[in-house]
Every structure is written in structure tokens, then in C-alpha cells.
């Protein structure tokens with residue numbers, strides 16, 4: 450297939466690009482490199498046979514519809530994986546307009562470019578990176594979260610992602626009414642972690658806010674390069690959980706990408722799919738710290754801080770729907786294996802993709 454990957458120079462998008470090329474597909478990456486890395490695409494190119502012929506990169510901003518339309522039409526994709534977005538909860542609270550602009554207006558602009566391609570027939574499959582943040586704050590009895598739980602986001606990031614789900618539903622309904630082939634999927638990720646286990650790709654966010662890379666960077670003494678402090682603050686030790694720290698569901702990035710591949714194969718005209726993607730197992734903040742210390746064989750400098758507003762005690766996925774319908778289940782089952790794949794990459798790339 451010819452697959453358009455937006456945000457393909459970012460963490461998850463680059464892992465998806467690598468997998469698609471390994472599977473023999475042709476890929477067009479569209480990314481404005483605001484938060485992605487040309488080095489990630491370089492690593493992909495060096496590791497996959499014949500990548501030069503099958504991977505094209507176009508530096509385009511999602512909001513630049515005039516540039517998007519000809520680029521998408523010329524590539525003529527069979528499917529789109531839409532990863533490009535702004536994705537920091539805290540930043541979304543401080544700069545909500547940027548989040549609505551990129552995540553919703555940018556998504557609409559992409560969808561318009563996709564609808565205009567193939568001589569107006571449109572790209573038939575659209576897979577959207579959604580998030581657990583669309584669910585907001587579930588009550589304790591609603592965890593693990595199922596896809597049918599009411600979506601009530603509590604921050605602009607989650608709200609912008611939910612709005613884009615709505616845009617896609619409306620577009621799908623219009624295509625269906627007009628007899629146009631279109632199917633979309635909302636994949637609601639929990640906490641994505643780990644790195645390509647062959648060591649080709651990693652995770653380079655700056656600032657880094659995700660727990661696992663933050664802890665690894667602190668333990669390795671390389672936090673400064675990722676715009677963070679070398680002592681990691683752990684937020685909240687008085688949650689109603691066994692060790693008092695918050696519980697989250699970590700899924701290995703390669704398992705997450707594998708779910709996208711299965712979803713692409715399952716999409717058929719008129720279908721709107723929504724799946725949670727998590728391991729279905731929770732790990733507390735203290736358990737993650739212990740895992741990093743075990744894998745690296747050294748201690749992580751941490752300090753306890755107060756809870757953050759809007760951080761629930763526990764967020765885990767019920768991912769049984771995609772298991773039942775598509776036969777997907779995470780292969781990296783053990784937290785230490787997720788952590789270990791990330792430790793290997795950071796140990797070998799102490800400045801991430803920067804040289």
C-alpha cells in the first residue's frame with residue numbers, strides 16, 4: 450500500500466514508518482519538524498533495504514493546505530496514519546488556541562487534502578491517534594476504561610482530540626450518504642513507551658514529560674539535554690493505591706504500531722472504529738522507578754511532590770475489544786522489557802537524535 454504518515458519524524462510516527470517500510474509499503478512522511486527529527490528518518494533510511502525508493506519526506510505544516518493538497522494528490526495514498534499533533538497536556542492549558550489550531554484546524558486541513566485526492570474520490574482509510582485524555586477523569590468503578598465510557602476531557606489537549614474524532618465521524622457519515630468510500634479509526638493510546646528493539650529508533654522529546662524516559666535520562670545524567678531537571682519530581686504519594694502513587698498503563702511503541710497495521714487491514718468502507726490501546730495492566734509510579742533502577746542497575750534521583758490537578762489515581766485500559774475483533778494483543782508484556790528497550794537507546798544516544 451501507499452501510506453501517508455503525518456508526524457512521521459516524531460516518536461510514534463517514526464516507529465510506524467519503520468514498521469511499514471519493513472512490511473514492504475511505500476510511505477510519504479509529512480511533518481513540519483517542529484517537534485520531530487530529521488535524524489529519525491535518516492535512521493529509518495539506513496536500516497531498511499531499498500528505503501530510498503519507498504520513503505519520501507515532505508516538510509509541510511498541516512495548516513498549509515495549499516502545500517498539502519498537491520503533495521497528498523501526487524502521492525495518491527491508500528491510507529493515512531495521522532500522528533502529527535501537539536501533545537503536552539500542561540502546554541495545552543497554557544496555550545489552548547495553539548492546540549485547537551494544530552490538532553483540529555490542522556486535522557481538518559489534512560482531511561480536506563485527503564478528500565480532494567484521487568480525483569475527488571478521497572483517501573479511503575484514515576487512522577487517527579487519539580488518547581486516553583479524551584475520557585477525562587473516570588470514576589474508580591469505570592477503570593479499566595472501556596471504549597463506550599463517556600468522553601469528557603478535562604484539558605484542551607483531550608478536548609482537541611475528541612473534537613477531531615467528531616470531525617471524522619461527521620465526514621464518515623457524509624461520505625457514506627454520498628456513496629463515497631471512507632473508513633476511519635480512532636486509536637486511543639494510553640501511555641506509550643519503549644523504543645524499537647532493534648535499536649534503530651528512540652524517543653526524543655524536548656522537553657520530555659513522559660515518566661519512563663524522564664527517569665532513564667535522570668539516571669544516566671543526561672536530563673539537561675532534554676530540557677529537564679536531573680532530580681525527577683514524582684507527583685503524589687497519597688493516592689488510594691497500594692503504594693500511594695498513581696497507576697498508569699504502559700504500552701510498548703512497537704505493539705502500538707502493530708495495532709495500527711491490524712486496524713488498517715480491518716478497515717472497510719463505512720466503518721468507524723474506536724479502540725483503546727494499552728496493555729491492560731497498571732504500574733504505579735514507584736513500580737516504574739523500581740523497574741528503571743533494576744534494568745540500569747543504578748538509582749534514579751527522585752523527590753516527591755504534591756499531586757497535580759486533574760491526575761486521577763488510576764488510568765488503565767480495557768483493551769479487550771481490539772483483542773476480540775482483530776486478534777491484537779501486546780507482545781511486550783513485561784514492564785522491565787519496555788523499560789529495557791528505552792534504556793538501550795538512551796545509553797547509545799545520550800543526546801537523542803542530536804549529534
Ligand SMILES: NC(=O)c1ccc[n+]([C@@H]2O[C@H](COP(=O)([O-])OP(=O)(O)OC[C@H]3O[C@@H](n4cnc5c(N)ncnc54)[C@H](O)[C@@H]3O)[C@@H](O)[C@H]2O)c1
Pocket residue numbers: 455456457458459460461462479480481482483484485486509510511512531532533534535536551555578579580581638639640641642654
Ligand atoms: N506519546 C504518547 O504517550 C501518546 C499518548 C497518547 C496519544 N499520543 C498521540 O500520538 C501522536 C504522536 O505522539 P508522539 O509522542 O509521537 O509526538 P511527537 O511530538 O514525538 O510527534 C509529533 C510529530 O508531529 C509533528 N507536527 C506537530 N505539529 C505539526 C504541524 N502543524 N504540521 C506538521 N507536523 C507537525 C512534529 O514535528 C512531530 O514530529 C500525537 O497525535 C499524540 O497526541 C501520544
